[in-house]
Amino acid sequence: MQVILLEDIPSLGKVGDMVKVADGYGRNYLIPRKKAIFATEKNLKTLQHEKALVQQRVGKMKKDAGKMAEEIEKLSCTFTKNVGESGKLFGSVTSMEIEAFLKENGFDVDRKKILLDEPIKNLGMHTVTIKLQPEVAAHLKVWVVQE
Numbered sequence: 001m002q003v004i005l006l007e008d009i010p011s012l013g014k015v016g017d018m019v020k021v022a023d024g025y026g027r028n029y030l031i032p033r034k035k036a037i038f039a040t041e042k043n044l045k046t047l048q049h050e051k052a053l054v055q056q057r058v059g060k061m062k063k064d065a066g067k068m069a070e071e072i073e074k075l076s077c078t079f080t081k082n083v084g085e086s087g088k089l090f091g092s093v094t095s096m097e098i099e100a101f102l103k104e105n106g107f108d109v110d111r112k113k114i115l116l117d118e119p120i121k122n123l124g125m126h127t128v129t130i131k132l133q134p135e136v137a138a139h140l141k142v143w144v145v146q147e
Helices: 023-030 043-074 094-102
Strands: 003-007 018-020 036-038 076-081 088-092 121-124 124-133 136-146
Touching: 003 023, 003 043, 018 036, 018 076, 043 124, 043 136, 076 088, 088 136, 094 121, 121 124
Parallel strands: 076 136
Antiparallel strands: 003 018, 003 036, 088 121, 124 136
């Protein structure tokens, strides 16, 4: 029996794959639990149409993220912090502060997407990567100056 998977099943395949399974496994397990549907022409066409819609949506989101990345890269943010005698900050610049700066400038970016290996604790210019989409990243210049 041929079925189209609606969920990822480790032993069979991924969502959208058309696989051949034993009749009993398909009828008694996969189809009643909504993990698969029969592989008819109608179901195949519906699945292909849904895949096309998802690809269009993902393409649009990627394009929008690219535009946002260009605008973010034009920005430069400056933080003034208290500094000790050795040139180290008493606090640090964190992703929360960078998120607040971006919100002030009209960008709604979750702080989990701001990639900081560790908080910024030194004066000077630092480049911070912001991952907007899996394939789209922006680089923000962050200046830390003495108060």
